[in-house]
Amino acid sequence: SAVISQKPSRDICQRGTSLTIQCQVDSQVTMMFWYRQQPGQSLTLIATANQGSEATYESGFVIDKFPISRPNLTFSTLTVSNMSPEDSSIYLCSVPLAGLTDTQYFGPGTRLTVL
């Protein structure tokens, strides 16, 4: 299985600021995914990050709020911009499981609290 790390593991931020979350994978992957898990909720896909092209956003998520970078096949960042308390959530990146491309392996997550 892939080894995925995320930074930071947690943060507490002030309203109106932005936070960039990093996701590093120990192998090259074509697609990386960013999810949000709000308190008491399940995971919701924010966007798919493809290397060499713009990210594909799901309904309800926009690039201005959640800009994504994918500079190479092992790394991606998600920025949560102009944060409000409603953005308090766990943010997780994931990659397809080797040999099982129809499902995914998740990073440890970034726990964000916005005051």
Added chain:
Amino acid sequence: RKEVEQDPGPFNVPEGATVAFNCTYSNSASQSFFWYRQDCRKEPKLLMSVYSSGNEDGRFTAQLNRASQYISLLIRDSKLSDSATYLCVVRSRGGGNKLTFGTGTQLKVEL
């Protein structure tokens, strides 16, 4: 209606018990099905894929009923370490690798 629905629980069962979770999905074009396990404050981890023929992995058995759009997970001889939230996950045809998650069913196994 949610795309993937689960009973949130919690299911409180004694150690050694057999427990079953159910999940329904609304998109008939759904193609792949999975059960994930999520421990408190941890990331989800794949427990098992679910196939039409049913599949078993040790104490865990998963079943898929495409006609009823229904997925189940059976855990036999529950252990304390089985306590977690179990997420039903569906991938739809043509959805790329997009996965849709249920809200999860919480299981608490007690002495």
